[in-house]
Amino acid sequence: MKDSDVIVLDEPRLSVADQFYLPQVLVGLGTTMKHMFKVLSGTDIVIQYPEERREDMPVEQGGMLLRTYRGVHRLNKDEEGRVKCVACFMCSTACPARCIHIEAEESPWQDREKYPAKFDIDELRCIYCGMCEEACPVDAIELTSMYDIVGLTRQEMIFDKEKLLRIFDQTVEDEPM
Template identity: 40%
Template sequence: MNVHDKYKPLTFWERTYLPRIWDGLKITAKHFFRNLWHFTLASLGVKREWKGAVTFQYPDVRRLFHPRLRTMHRLTKREDGTPRCVACMMCETVCPAKCIYIVAGQRPEKEIEKVPVVFDIDLGMCVFCGYCVEACPEDAIRMDTGIIEMASYSRQDLILNKERLLSHVPHPEYYTARKDLEAVAKPAVLRTESEASISAH
């Protein structure tokens, strides 16, 4: 038996796809007028619990992030303000995109043998796989800044050097572990990459 024999032949109208187009327009119109009606009643104060379609006014209002979301990188610091990175090259080695470049240098302290003199991450090449975070034995690199705005007019601006990575801070207020809060919008916190005054831990 031919596999095509079990399919019913299309009629003339079905071959024109007009019935399917009409069905799609009906669904779109139903949602449009229902949301318009709910929004109108909510605006008049009749049914305030009817919000209609939910649209987030980004960037003034943003959704909460899932805790597992990987955002822009940052380097963590020790208590004395120096980077926790010991230039072991684990992150540079494991990176599948080869977007991490590290140059190691010596430190005078005997407890810490090496320190990164250069630590660059090219966001134009990064695939945000998180392997660098998993491979780091010192917990020196994390992706919990909550920064998702990475557009730039030049490729050079997409390269994060050590100073920029150290200036990034964690923003746990953008994250939630509760599924019932994932759709809750909250005002965006205006910030810049120079918030080095906030502790990185």
């Protein structure tokens, strides 16, 4: 390496105000005040979560309920209450985050070859892109508008088949298939 290739950077000289972070503190206070005035004037909407919840997320247009929010997944059931999934692995193949784990087994039913003996989704790894529901040929997996999920451990946030089917039961009335 030649001496001319070396770039020497001088440490910037800080003013006394900079050394005490005064400009940054004032800019931060300005941002806080701006939001405070927006809230007081009614320009910003404040939701007192968790007592209040956002009910305005789904948008109704022309009598159709269009879901615009992609939240926690559910596994849909068919008319007989069985899991709709046929364990084709299309969703896990399409998933860019590689967070769907399926173990397929021979189906106990006559109308399909396979079903998922295990179906896990790592909800912390998921980026909620919706590729899985786009890829599913039988509309067995869907993203719901449920957004307030919590867990104390990482393991709790890996949703298994039973949990995903329970979410179907909880959401199907408000969000039909």
